[in-house]
Amino acid sequence: MLLSKNSALESKDNEIFEVEESIAIQSELIKTMTTMVNSKAYVNERNQMVPEARCRKQANYHVEQNNKIVDEELSDWESKFFEVDMDDLHELFMAANYLEIESLLNGVTKRVGDFIKACKNVEVIRQTFGINNDFAAQQEEEIRKLNSWNHI
Amino acid sequence: MKSEVSEMGSGVGGGGGGNKYGSLNLTDLPQDCIATVFSFTSPRDACRLSLVSTTFKSASESDAVWENFLPSDHQASIPSSLSFSSKKELYLSLCENHILIDGGRKSLQLERVSGKKVYMLSARDLFIVWGDTPTYWRWISLPESRFEEVAELINVCWLEMRGKIAISMLSPMTRYKACLVFKATAGAYGFDFQPAEVSVSIAGAEGCKRTVYLDAARGLRQRYQIVPRRIGLFSRSRFLGLQAPVPPAPAGGDDQYPKTRGDGWLEIELGEFFNDGSIDGELEMSVMEVDGGHWKGGLIVQGIEIRPCL
Numbered sequence: 125m126l127l128s129k130n131s132a133l134e135s136k137d138n139e140i141f142e143v144e145e146s147i148a149i150q151s152e153l154i155k156t157m158t159t160m161v162n163s164k165a166y167v168n169e170r171n172q173m174v175p176e177a178r179c180r181k182q183a184n185y186h187v188e189q190n191n192k193i194v195d196e197e198l199s200d201w202e203s204k205f206f207e208v209d210m211d212d213l214h215e216l217f218m219a220a221n222y223l224e225i226e227s228l229l230n231g232v233t234k235r236v237g238d239f240i241k242a243c244k245n246v247e248v249i250r251q252t253f254g255i256n257n258d259f260a261a262q263q264e265e266e267i268r269k270l271n272s273w274n275h276i
Numbered sequence: 277m278k279s280e281v282s283e284m285g286s287g288v289g290g291g292g293g294g295n296k297y298g299s300l301n302l303t304d305l306p307q308d309c310i311a312t313v314f315s316f317t318s319p320r321d322a323c324r325l326s327l328v329s330t331t332f333k334s335a336s337e338s339d340a341v342w343e344n345f346l347p348s349d350h351q352a353s354i355p356s357s358l359s360f361s362s363k364k365e366l367y368l369s370l371c372e373n374h375i376l377i378d379g380g381r382k383s384l385q386l387e388r389v390s391g392k393k394v395y396m397l398s399a400r401d402l403f404i405v406w407g408d409t410p411t412y413w414r415w416i417s418l419p420e421s422r423f424e425e426v427a428e429l430i431n432v433c434w435l436e437m438r439g440k441i442a443i444s445m446l447s448p449m450t451r452y453k454a455c456l457v458f459k460a461t462a463g464a465y466g467f468d469f470q471p472a473e474v475s476v477s478i479a480g481a482e483g484c485k486r487t488v489y490l491d492a493a494r495g496l497r498q499r500y501q502i503v504p505r506r507i508g509l510f511s512r513s514r515f516l517g518l519q520a521p522v523p524p525a526p527a528g529g530d531d532q533y534p535k536t537r538g539d540g541w542l543e544i545e546l547g548e549f550f551n552d553g554s555i556d557g558e559l560e561m562s563v564m565e566v567d568g569g570h571w572k573g574g575l576i577v578q579g580i581e582i583r584p585c586l
Binding site: 214217229234236237241243250253254255257264267271273274 | 301302303304305306309312313314315316317318319320321323324325326327328329330331332333368371372388389
């Protein structure tokens with residue numbers, strides 16, 4: 125990583141992105157790394173989990189965030205940015221979590237929250253997120269009773 | 277955001293490639309991340325999520341999630357004498373039961389689906405003209421009232437009741453409606469032919485005025501198309517030689533007449549108010565009948581309820 129106005133980040137696919145340093149350090153992880161001894165080898169190792177697409181997206185995300193955009197435009201842009209399918213959302217989520225980028229994480233969690241809100245019932249939630257029901261029948265019945273006050 | 281995420285019904289293939297939305301495996305993520313996602317949903321969704329799987333149950337019941345559904349100032353509002361094992365339990369309790377605040381002058385409850393605040397101002401919290409004069413009003417205790425005292429209207433010519441509440445106490449981004457909560461005694465009179473003027477407004481501003489009838493029996497007559505004939509002994513206007521005007525033809529909707537509440541009391545809507553969270557100041561509500569010049573009596577007032585419109 126070069127300690128200059130721009131940081132070069134290398135992703136798992138060996139692609140190098142040039143990102144303004146002020147944007148790069150929005151990732152808590154990268155911020156921590158810049159204070160450590162810098163070596164390309166080190167960077168390679170640490171970034172191995174992060175595939176190309178994610179890095180590019182985040183770089184763009186931060187460029188836009190840091191430009192002086194009017195609030196309304198920003199929220200429009202954010203809505204479009206997160207209008208992706210589940211697989212992409214999953215990647216964004218993992219990346220935001222791994223790179224510790226708070227604003228990105230907030231955006232993704234809200235979007236996933238919206239997906240949940242759109243699910244009409246428990247079975248649809250299971251299907252949407254590929255979750256298996258690991259409750260015993262009686263346990264499930266008990267929980268349903270306990271939560272019946274909220275008309276689920 | 278709702279328009280961007282279409283309703284997902286049943287019948288979509290499960291997991292992996294079969295699902296049109298792909299598959300976001302939340303269980304990869306740390307618990308606190310999952311809890312953060314859940315806190316962006318709603319109390320109802322959180323209850324649903326506790327049925328999905330054991331992992332989801334544990335995350336959906338965490339304090340981090342339910343803290344988010346409780347009003348932001350709940351710590352200040354809840355008496356310290358009450359303690360709960362979890363935030364979810366606290367939320368549940370506040371939905372099921374109201375608590376008395378402000379020295380017993382008001383009650384607070386949460387609307388269960390949204391977690392928004394519901395208040396009732398007791399009669400003692402209202403400004404009632406002639407309220408302290410025993411010939412006109414008296415203060416009694418009723419077991420079916422949540423407050424220590426309710427106000428019983430014996431007899432007045434000038435009926436004026438006003439309530440107010442700091443707007444900051446209300447949940448933001450919520451449309452509220454205010455209702456007078458009351459009962460009529462068997463001998464209630466003077467409310468059948470003369471409507472009352474009610475209003476809800478921000479202090480200092482011109483509000484929304486409506487006319488309503490405080491006569492529960494009239495409400496029933498209107499609905500069942502019975503021709504009203506009040507020749508009863510209790511019609512004081514006749515004693516005074518005043519002719520009761522012929523009641524006008526049914527006008528306005530059902531909300532001009534009292535409705536029965538689940539708790540056995542009657543209520544009449546005074547008006548609505550949208551709190552966008554930016555307005556400071558007080559919300560004022562009033563009930564007035566001062567134009568008829570006739571005597572009226574036989575109402576028992578519990579208070580004014582302010583609750584979110586559903």
